Amino acid sequence: MSLKLEDIKGLGKRVDTLKEAGIDSVEKLANSKLEDLTGLKGIGKTTAEKMIDNAKELLEKETKGEKVEPAENGKDEDEKKVQEEIKKLEEKKAKLKGKKVQDGEFILVKITARTQKGQIFRVSSEEDAKKAGIYDENRAKQGYYTPEFVIVGKPGFVNEGLTEIIKEMNFFEKRSVRIPPTKAFGKRDPQKIERIGIAKFRRLNEGKNPEIGKEFIKQTQGQTQRGTVTNVVQGRVIVDYNHPLAGQNIDYNLEIIDKIEDFNEKIEYFMINKGIPKENVPDFQLIYIPKTKTLEITIPKMFLFQNLTYVKFGLAMDLQTHMGDEIDNIKFIEIYEKIPIPTTPSESVMKKVDEFNKEKKDKEEPQK
Numbered sequence: 001m002s003l004k005l006e007d008i009k010g011l012g013k014r015v016d017t018l019k020e021a022g023i024d025s026v027e028k029l030a031n032s033k034l035e036d037l038t039g040l041k042g043i044g045k046t047t048a049e050k051m052i053d054n055a056k057e058l059l060e061k062e063t064k065g066e067k068v069e070p071a072e073n074g075k076d077e078d079e080k081k082v083q084e085e086i087k088k089l090e091e092k093k094a095k096l097k098g099k100k101v102q103d104g105e106f107i108l109v110k111i112t113a114r115t116q117k118g119q120i121f122r123v124s125s126e127e128d129a130k131k132a133g134i135y136d137e138n139r140a141k142q143g144y145y146t147p148e149f150v151i152v153g154k155p156g157f158v159n160e161g162l163t164e165i166i167k168e169m170n171f172f173e174k175r176s177v178r179i180p181p182t183k184a185f186g187k188r189d190p191q192k193i194e195r196i197g198i199a200k201f202r203r204l205n206e207g208k209n210p211e212i213g214k215e216f217i218k219q220t221q222g223q224t225q226r227g228t229v230t231n232v233v234q235g236r237v238i239v240d241y242n243h244p245l246a247g248q249n250i251d252y253n254l255e256i257i258d259k260i261e262d263f264n265e266k267i268e269y270f271m272i273n274k275g276i277p278k279e280n281v282p283d284f285q286l287i288y289i290p291k292t293k294t295l296e297i298t299i300p301k302m303f304l305f306q307n308l309t310y311v312k313f314g315l316a317m318d319l320q321t322h323m324g325d326e327i328d329n330i331k332f333i334e335i336y337e338k339i340p341i342p343t344t345p346s347e348s349v350m351k352k353v354d355e356f357n358k359e360k361k362d363k364e365e366p367q368k
Contacts, residue, residue: 030055107258109150266323270319
């Protein structure tokens with residue numbers, strides 16, 4: 001019997017990912033190093049270790065002549081998992097339906113937001129974004145079109161108006177509300193409109209000329225101000241630092257669609273909230289030590305050379321604030337593996353000479 005990757009337990013859709021990376025046999029997977037796998041999409045260290053162990057176990061069984069049962073991979077396994085997940089969601093929905101949300105609960109809220117002129121600017125699914133004509137592929141990759149992660153009654157997740165409305169709602173209740181400017185994006189403040197001479201504007205804008213409608217970022221004494229160029233009048237650039245939706249009533253359609261109870265899932269949503277792409281979250285290894293209430297987060301190789309200082313600080317603050325009963329300390333672990341020393345020029349030349357001589361010898365042999 002010839003073994004295939006599909007015969008290894010637990011690979012599922014990762015079979016395609018491995019084959020794309022050139023790991024197209026059980027032998028290649030069994031002989032792979034962790035770093036060969038952890039750089040692939042959706043494969044973290046723990047998953048990689050398990051995959052390699054399962055491949056070695058399968059080879060050992062074949063060597064001993066033991067019967068190898070086909071693994072439930074591919075469509076059958078995926079379909080089975082989907083059905084199990086659907087069943088769990090239905091049971092959870094039946095349990096939550098009609099119950100009022102409680103302060104401190106971690107929930108997901110489906111949102112559609114419109115300006116007072118009827119323009120949709122926020123949705124919770126790619127399908128809704130396409131229907132509204134606001135779909136952007138880059139935003140989709142960043143997980144922008146997803147339900148809003150909210151802790152009931154806590155500020156900082158949605159605006160003040162929505163925070164007040166949500167804590168009075170029931171699970172799976174649908175509600176349409178209008179939030180006034182004071183509890184949405186604020187009133188328009190004339191003090192936040194600045195007139196800047198064109199020459200000075202260019203100096204502050206990396207030498208670029210003003211363009212009406214373009215964002216302008218101003219750094220002052222370590223603080224960042226974001227505004228929009230609204231006009232250029234008599235040699236002066238008008239920059240508005242008010243939020244683009246300031247002064248407007250905002251209409252929202254809301255539905256509370258889930259309650260997040262799993263410990264790791266809560267952490268994952270905080271990570272997404274801090275800008276880590278949803279598809280990369282599984283690459284971060286989480287280890288929780290209950291005795292010391294310590295959470296260890298191993299940064300994946302693909303993020304090692306990115307500046308995550310503010311992301312890590314913000315994530316630690318969120319976890320310690322909102323999961324303080326379970327988490328006291330947070331450790332971020334970064335592993336820099338030893339880089340192989342490249343061959344010296346002389347070694348490289350000698351290698352090419354040897355290859356040339358071998359190739360020449362192989363061509364001459366048939367002529368003898």
